[in-house]
Amino acid sequence: MRVVVIGAGIIGSAIALELRQRGAEVVLIESHAEGGHTSTASAGMVNPFSLTPDDSPAVPFYLRSLQMYPEWAQQLAALTQIDVEWRQGGCVRIALTPTDAAYLSDSLAWIRRYEPSAMLIEPAVALEWEPALNKELTAAIYLPSEGWVNTERLMRALHQAIKLKAVNLYSGVPALCIEVAHGRVRGVRTAHGVIEGDAVVVAAGAWAGALLQPLGIHAPLEPVRGVILKLGDLPVPVRRILSSPLGYLVPRADGTVLLGATREQAGFDLRAPAESYAYLLQSLARIAPVLLHSTVVGPMTGLRPDTPDHHPYIGAVSGYAGLFLAAGHAYHGILMAPATARALADLILNGKTELPVEPFDPNRFTR
Numbered sequence: 001m002r003v004v005v006i007g008a009g010i011i012g013s014a015i016a017l018e019l020r021q022r023g024a025e026v027v028l029i030e031s032h033a034e035g036g037h038t039s040t041a042s043a044g045m046v047n048p049f050s051l052t053p054d055d056s057p058a059v060p061f062y063l064r065s066l067q068m069y070p071e072w073a074q075q076l077a078a079l080t081q082i083d084v085e086w087r088q089g090g091c092v093r094i095a096l097t098p099t100d101a102a103y104l105s106d107s108l109a110w111i112r113r114y115e116p117s118a119m120l121i122e123p124a125v126a127l128e129w130e131p132a133l134n135k136e137l138t139a140a141i142y143l144p145s146e147g148w149v150n151t152e153r154l155m156r157a158l159h160q161a162i163k164l165k166a167v168n169l170y171s172g173v174p175a176l177c178i179e180v181a182h183g184r185v186r187g188v189r190t191a192h193g194v195i196e197g198d199a200v201v202v203a204a205g206a207w208a209g210a211l212l213q214p215l216g217i218h219a220p221l222e223p224v225r226g227v228i229l230k231l232g233d234l235p236v237p238v239r240r241i242l243s244s245p246l247g248y249l250v251p252r253a254d255g256t257v258l259l260g261a262t263r264e265q266a267g268f269d270l271r272a273p274a275e276s277y278a279y280l281l282q283s284l285a286r287i288a289p290v291l292l293h294s295t296v297v298g299p300m301t302g303l304r305p306d307t308p309d310h311h312p313y314i315g316a317v318s319g320y321a322g323l324f325l326a327a328g329h330a331y332h333g334i335l336m337a338p339a340t341a342r343a344l345a346d347l348i349l350n351g352k353t354e355l356p357v358e359p360f361d362p363n364r365f366t367r
């Protein structure tokens, strides 16, 4: 079985590695020299609960992916000697207004159905654990299972693992279109000719739509720009993810933190406007005002591949035998990467998966 994967972001790279480790011949095509700009620029939270607005049907899949993370990180380190800095340090989610406090308490009710150890904590306890937090916080919950990775290291490890495992990587080679004949895929056309395959996986993030539209496939995708500021020289350390309705802080092993994130409709424009900084610094002033004394190390900007229901497309595309979609992971692509890779490899190699992919049917907007 020869599979052509388009896009070397976290999703395409994880799928290519999984397929190769399970015996497939894999070709990975990436437009840029180094793929996965958005994946690298992400905050790296592996957080099934803290950014999930309600009891989403995606939560069972999020949890399976979270469970895979420790082993996934360890395997990548063993293979590449790159520590991806996986930390399962938990998240403190705070409220600063009575409305937010009521919402936090409603959220805890559904979160506890999945994670019984999630708990309400007294504001004084939250402040003792995390002295950077705003002293005016009115309520807090603690989500002990949430974690994070260093996405720069993770993407480096994935790309290194792909090379070591002999995935054929064509970087700097844009996929121009998907070749089909008699209702089945033949391969992918590039400026160097057609790369043939028995199956094709479109994992091109926010750009996937351009490859699907010529085939009449209706799987809407919209880029949503996100800007993060990396902060250094913190006056007090941050040990856990700190999250609020205004934004979040994610610690890194080197003592810096990532302050995120904006949500902007700006097409494919990757520049970070001054107003993004203003928004982030205003939210910092509410979440952890003492960190206004830290240093801005720099911005990180990426384009989230969003879909109308904010769920990704994971699975086979109807009408074209051998065509698979793994795109649209929006706010949760880092969290969902290991489970997406396993599910897609199951579907390609065995025609079925035991992972709960039902909410992610790529054909759901066609019907």
Ligand SMILES: Cc1cc2nc3c(=O)[nH]c(=O)nc-3n(C[C@H](O)[C@H](O)[C@H](O)COP(=O)(O)OP(=O)(O)OC[C@H]3O[C@@H](n4cnc5c(N)ncnc54)[C@H](O)[C@@H]3O)c2cc1C
Pocket: 006, 007, 008, 009, 010, 011, 012, 029, 030, 031, 032, 034, 035, 036, 037, 038, 039, 040, 041, 042, 043, 044, 045, 046, 047, 173, 174, 175, 176, 203, 204, 205, 206, 207, 208, 211, 225, 226, 227, 228, 260, 261, 262, 300, 301, 302, 303, 304, 305, 326, 327, 328, 329, 330, 331, 332, 333, 334, 335, 336
């Ligand atoms: C600011 C910010 C913070 C985030 N924080 C988190 C977080 O904390 N936790 C979390 O789970 N998620 C987070 N996300 C979301 C996460 O980053 C994305 O869901 C994830 O990176 C999407 O991965 P991807 O591989 O689908 O896309 P990408 O990383 O964009 O990769 C797609 C690749 O496809 C390539 N490509 C496109 N078109 C072609 C073509 N025609 N031919 C060949 N190659 C092509 C591109 O060059 C690119 O390398 C965040 C995102 C942003 C922007």
